[in-house]
Amino acid sequence: MSPSFLFSQFMGGLTTAMFLFLIASGLSLVFGVMRVINFAHGSFYMFGAYLAWQAVQWLHPTGGRFWLAALLAAIGVGLLGALTERIFFRSLYGREELYQLLFTYALVLILGDAAKFLWGTDQLSVSTPPALAGSVQVFGTTQPLYTLFIICIGPMIAFALWLALNRTGAGRMVRAAQMDREMLDALGANVATLYTAMFALSAFLAGLSGALVTPIQSIVPGMDVLIIVQAFIVVVIGGMGSLWGTFWGSVIYGQVLSFGILIFPGFSLFSVFALMAVILIVRPWGLFGRPL
Amino acid sequence: MTIAEAITNILPQRAATALRHRSVPEGIPWTLIVFIAMATIPWVGSRYDTFLASQIVIDALFAVSLNLLLGTTGLVSFGHVAYFGVGAYVCGILMKTYGVPFSLAFPAAGLGAALFALISGFFCVRLIKLYFAMLTLAFSQIVWAIAYKWNDVTGGDQGLPEIPYPNLDWMSAVPGFADLSIGARFYLLTLVLVAVSLAVVHRIIRSPFGRVLTTIRDNPERAAFLGINVRLYQLAAFVIAGGFAGFAGALYGIFSRGVFADYVFWSKSAEVLIMTILGGAGYFWGPPVGAAVLVWLNQLVTDYTQYWSFVLGAILLVLLFGFPGGIVGGLDLLWQRLKRLRNA
Amino acid sequence: MLEISALSKSFGGFRAVSNVSLTVDTKQIAAVIGPNGAGKSTLFNLITGHLRPDDGAVRLDGRDITGAPPYRICRMGIGRSFQRTNIFPQLTVFENLQAAFLVHYGRGPDFWSRADALYRDETSALLSSIGLGGQERTISGTLSYGNQKQLELGLALASEPAVLLLDEPTAGMSATETHETIRLLERIAAERELTLLFTEHDMDVVFSIAQKIAVLHQGRIIAEGQPAEVRADPEVRRVYLGHGLTHAQ
Numbered sequence: 001m002s003p004s005f006l007f008s009q010f011m012g013g014l015t016t017a018m019f020l021f022l023i024a025s026g027l028s029l030v031f032g033v034m035r036v037i038n039f040a041h042g043s044f045y046m047f048g049a050y051l052a053w054q055a056v057q058w059l060h061p062t063g064g065r066f067w068l069a070a071l072l073a074a075i076g077v078g079l080l081g082a083l084t085e086r087i088f089f090r091s092l093y094g095r096e097e098l099y100q101l102l103f104t105y106a107l108v109l110i111l112g113d114a115a116k117f118l119w120g121t122d123q124l125s126v127s128t129p130p131a132l133a134g135s136v137q138v139f140g141t142t143q144p145l146y147t148l149f150i151i152c153i154g155p156m157i158a159f160a161l162w163l164a165l166n167r168t169g170a171g172r173m174v175r176a177a178q179m180d181r182e183m184l185d186a187l188g189a190n191v192a193t194l195y196t197a198m199f200a201l202s203a204f205l206a207g208l209s210g211a212l213v214t215p216i217q218s219i220v221p222g223m224d225v226l227i228i229v230q231a232f233i234v235v236v237i238g239g240m241g242s243l244w245g246t247f248w249g250s251v252i253y254g255q256v257l258s259f260g261i262l263i264f265p266g267f268s269l270f271s272v273f274a275l276m277a278v279i280l281i282v283r284p285w286g287l288f289g290r291p292l
Numbered sequence: 293m294t295i296a297e298a299i300t301n302i303l304p305q306r307a308a309t310a311l312r313h314r315s316v317p318e319g320i321p322w323t324l325i326v327f328i329a330m331a332t333i334p335w336v337g338s339r340y341d342t343f344l345a346s347q348i349v350i351d352a353l354f355a356v357s358l359n360l361l362l363g364t365t366g367l368v369s370f371g372h373v374a375y376f377g378v379g380a381y382v383c384g385i386l387m388k389t390y391g392v393p394f395s396l397a398f399p400a401a402g403l404g405a406a407l408f409a410l411i412s413g414f415f416c417v418r419l420i421k422l423y424f425a426m427l428t429l430a431f432s433q434i435v436w437a438i439a440y441k442w443n444d445v446t447g448g449d450q451g452l453p454e455i456p457y458p459n460l461d462w463m464s465a466v467p468g469f470a471d472l473s474i475g476a477r478f479y480l481l482t483l484v485l486v487a488v489s490l491a492v493v494h495r496i497i498r499s500p501f502g503r504v505l506t507t508i509r510d511n512p513e514r515a516a517f518l519g520i521n522v523r524l525y526q527l528a529a530f531v532i533a534g535g536f537a538g539f540a541g542a543l544y545g546i547f548s549r550g551v552f553a554d555y556v557f558w559s560k561s562a563e564v565l566i567m568t569i570l571g572g573a574g575y576f577w578g579p580p581v582g583a584a585v586l587v588w589l590n591q592l593v594t595d596y597t598q599y600w601s602f603v604l605g606a607i608l609l610v611l612l613f614g615f616p617g618g619i620v621g622g623l624d625l626l627w628q629r630l631k632r633l634r635n636a
Numbered sequence: 637m638l639e640i641s642a643l644s645k646s647f648g649g650f651r652a653v654s655n656v657s658l659t660v661d662t663k664q665i666a667a668v669i670g671p672n673g674a675g676k677s678t679l680f681n682l683i684t685g686h687l688r689p690d691d692g693a694v695r696l697d698g699r700d701i702t703g704a705p706p707y708r709i710c711r712m713g714i715g716r717s718f719q720r721t722n723i724f725p726q727l728t729v730f731e732n733l734q735a736a737f738l739v740h741y742g743r744g745p746d747f748w749s750r751a752d753a754l755y756r757d758e759t760s761a762l763l764s765s766i767g768l769g770g771q772e773r774t775i776s777g778t779l780s781y782g783n784q785k786q787l788e789l790g791l792a793l794a795s796e797p798a799v800l801l802l803d804e805p806t807a808g809m810s811a812t813e814t815h816e817t818i819r820l821l822e823r824i825a826a827e828r829e830l831t832l833l834f835t836e837h838d839m840d841v842v843f844s845i846a847q848k849i850a851v852l853h854q855g856r857i858i859a860e861g862q863p864a865e866v867r868a869d870p871e872v873r874r875v876y877l878g879h880g881l882t883h884a885q
């Protein structure tokens with residue numbers, strides 16, 4: 001087991017981690033503020049991927065087409081999220097949490113088939129944007145530039161979110177909402193708009209990650225279901241509602257998956273769920289979370 | 293709003309445990325009629341009808357076992373399929389790999405599932421609602437991961453095809469049964485086993501133990517201060533529910549001629565949850581009704597379109613926004629209104 | 637006899653209950669009073685096992701019950717009614733009380749009998765004695781506030797406690813309801829030979845039936861004794877200035 005092999009595994013783990021972080025951050029955010037686990041988050045991710053592909057088909061092949069497509073896709077999904085929250089979700093507040101969860105699951109079912117209807121069941125793919133199409137030699141391994149890009153963008157977005165949460169007025173409201181919704185409402189803050197905005201932002205992030213994953217992974221039906229379980233595990237490990245928890249949870253998950261395979265092949269699938277179970281048993285609010 | 297309020301969620305005056313007022317006209321032995329009607333299907337209906345009926349009956353048991361947790365005790369489990377799966381694999385492995393007769397494999401399946409429920413439940417009931425749900429999901433995915441990867445025992449992603457039928461030759465001795473196919477015979481056996489299981493679960497719900505469970509559902513804090521060790525009772529409910537889910541799984545493995553890892557994927561837990569709420573979690577017969585409707589709808593819709601998920605999602609939406617009491621809840625409301633009109 | 641010695645509990649830096657000692661003799665009716673935030677509910681929660689004390693002990697007839705889980709404390713003979721009404725909203729009034737009897741008589745592990753048929757006489761008797769006769773089949777969640785409080789008392793009594801803790805039993809009641817509740821409590825306490833410890837805001841209530849009063853202020857007992865003594869205590873008057881003590885004179 002050479003150092004360059006280990007390094008490869010490590011980089012693989014980081015890539016998985018940063019992708020997951022991008023997706024899971026939205027999930028964690030929504031949970032922190034609205035105390036709801038949005039199962040449809042994976043569906044937003046999938047829609048981001050499909051919309052990005054569609055945008056690429058429609059746009060003229062100029063440089064920067066990919067980035068524009070990704071942005072458009074993310075905005076599209078953000079809008080979808082905002083509409084969903086406004087029209088449906090809003091009437092479920094105050095009802096039993098189980099109903100809210102089932103609603104998000106209904107969304108998964110509906111959006112899943114909607115994607116099948118719109119784009120069929122064949123695998124689709126998007127080519128890597130020319131600017132990042134190459135690769136570099138690092139520690140004796142070949143790292144695709146795009147992978148490195150993803151690894152860098154993860155912490156950048158984490159930092160941007162952290163800034164927004166801790167240095168802006170809106171962020172302060174979000175943090176207040178995480179601690180005590182009723183109080184915030186009583187203080188006259190527009191909690192309803194806050195919820196819509198949070199949901200839209202979370203959908204935007206999911207859509208963005210979906211769009212950005214397209215050069216690396218093919219777009220297939222079922223990618224919504226596969227990703228949501230992983231995002232879920234990450235958020236449990238890191239702590240629901242905690243931004244840095246989600247970040248480090250992703251990193252841990254990525255490395256467990258990456259190196260778990262070396263121990264024995266079936267292990268990683270089992271190990272991530274076992275890790276989730278262990279965390280829930282020993283410290284349910286995750287590594288960085290706060291007891292509810 | 294507590295879960296007790298939410299799952300019943302009809303007019304405030306009419307909470308529903310289905311045990312205190314009759315939702316249907318008195319004096320008619322409904323259960324017996326339904327049982328007899330279902331028993332005649334192999335003769336009266338086609339082979340496909342028997343197939344559908346088998347599925348409904350098995351799903352009914354699975355859903356009723358879940359409702360022991362959801363409707364009676366107020367525990368929302370997202371991982372109930374784990375016990376269904378353990379039962380299916382235990383029975384399948386014993387019968388196919390070791391040639392154990394059904395009469396032993398079936399109880400073993402229930403016991404195995406109950407044992408796993410004891411171990412996992414011990415950890416789950418210590419957690420509050422949200423984390424409880426997530427841990428049940430985690431355990432169920434662990435079962436799936438093991439089923440998917442443990443090639444030697446579970447067949448891995450290939451699963452265990454060709455589970456043998458139990459020996460039902462003795463049924464030829466019964467007049468009128470000699471011409472029945474093995475599938476039809478197994479259906480009748482399933483019907484009887486499920487009927488007995490449902491009767492047992494019903495008895496449990498109406499017992500003092502069941503009454504204690506409803507107090508835990510309504511107000512766990514107060515239940516504790518009646519002298520109830522809440523966690524112990526929740527664990528007991530979890531084990532019983534798991535055992536019966538295991539029975540359902542065992543039957544399913546034989547019925548569908550094989551046990552595969554897909555059976556244990558979390559979407560199956562969602563399906564049985566929807567079935568339960570569709571029928572009405574506040575009523576004993578809600579889950580079986582939900583099972584029947586969902587199986588029937590599924591085969592109806594998949595004949596016309598491949599977008600069953602969409603239809604299911606739409607049904608769920610209608611349910612959540614329009615009929616939180618489920619089908620039986622809606623019927624009950626209707627019946628109460630009719631009764632009031634009649635008495636007016 | 638309920639003996640509380642040197643009970644203390646802090647939350648973070650905040651000392652909710654500080655070195656509280658109190659003895660309630662068998663069949664005595666005692667009250668703990670104090671302004672809001674004085675620590676009365678915390679004290680109750682410490683006694684009934686909902687909170688573990690940092691220091692001190694609780695003894696029931698000589699037996700140490702400190703920090704035992706609530707369900708065990710209930711079985712040892714302490715009953716409690718809660719400040720926020722705590723009943724089983726989806727069950728009928730009858731079923732509420734019947735459930736309490738089922739548990740009290742150890743029928744919890746019974747998987748086989750029909751719960752409906754058990755302890756019907758006891759349940760009816762208790763129902764009447766707490767004044768809810770005729771309401772058997774009402775879903776308890778739909779009862780009026782006053783009736784729910786009565787039911788709650790019934791639930792506490794069904795466990796046949798020797799000691800009954802009542803957390804603000806007349807909270808939110810009108811003058812008439814309060815009066816009725818007090819008469820009911822007195823009668824029941826006498827009939828069942830209960831030891832009663834309650835907290836209250838309403839001074840009229842306190843002075844009308846309490847034989848012993850302890851005054852809690854910022855987690856500490858500042859006065860203890862018979863009603864007349866407590867009423868005359870200068871420290872108590874200082875703390876309660878404007879809180880209603882004056883009109884009870």
